[in-house]
Amino acid sequence: MKPAEAAAGRQWTSSSEARTRGLGEALGQVLRPGDVVALVGELGAGKTTFVQGVARGLGVSGYVASPTFTLVREYRGRVYLYHVDLFRIGPEDLDGIGFDELMESKAAVVVEWADRASDRLPADCLWVYIHGTGSQVRSLHVRATGSSSSQLLRLWEREAEAERAGVGG
Ligand SMILES: Nc1ncnc2c1ncn2[C@@H]1O[C@H](COP(=O)(O)OP(=O)(O)O)[C@@H](O)[C@H]1O
Numbered sequence: 001m002k003p004a005e006a007a008a009g010r011q012w013t014s015s016s017e018a019r020t021r022g023l024g025e026a027l028g029q030v031l032r033p034g035d036v037v038a039l040v041g042e043l044g045a046g047k048t049t050f051v052q053g054v055a056r057g058l059g060v061s062g063y064v065a066s067p068t069f070t071l072v073r074e075y076r077g078r079v080y081l082y083h084v085d086l087f088r089i090g091p092e093d094l095d096g097i098g099f100d101e102l103m104e105s106k107a108a109v110v111v112e113w114a115d116r117a118s119d120r121l122p123a124d125c126l127w128v129y130i131h132g133t134g135s136q137v138r139s140l141h142v143r144a145t146g147s148s149s150s151q152l153l154r155l156w157e158r159e160a161e162a163e164r165a166g167v168g169g
C-alpha cells in the first residue's frame, strides 16, 4: 500500500477534561502491542489527561516507575504501555532513555512532545495534535501515517462512537 493510500485523518472537539480522557480511553481499548502514538500540543493542552484515559482504556491497574528511567513510565494493562514525556529532555538525551528501543518494543508507546523526536518516530505512527489550552475548547487533529496506524485510527473511531452512544453523548 502506498503511503498516500494508507494515510488517514480525523478531527474531534473536546470541551471538557472528561471528554479528552474519554477519547484517550477509547484509544486505549483498541491499542495493540507495538503501536506508537505521538502527542503534540502546548503545555496544558491535555496530553497527560489523554494518556490517563489511554491507561484506563488498557485496564491499567499497576504502575511501575523505573528509577533509572524516570522520563518513561511503564504501565501494565491488557498490553504494556510506555508513557514517554520528552518535555524535559533534549534530542541528545534520547539515547539515554533508550528511545529507539522503546519504539521497537512490543509494548504500546505514547509519547508526549513527540515533535521533539519526530525524526526518530516510526514512519507508520498515529499523530494526535491537541490545540487549545486553559478554558478553551480543545481540538484534536489525528493523522495516521501508514497502514497500521490507519487501521488503528479506524478501530479508535469505532470505539469512540460506541462509547458516545453508550453514555448518551
Ligand atoms: N477539553 C479539555 N481537555 C483536556 N484538558 C482540559 C480541557 N479543558 C480544560 N482542561 C485542563 O487543562 C489541563 C491539561 O493538563 P495536562 O493534561 O497536564 O496537559 P499537558 O500534558 O498537555 O501539559 C488540565 O488542568 C485540565 O483540567
Ligand SMILES: [Mg+2]
Binding pocket: 047, 048, 049, 112
Ligand atoms: Mg503533560
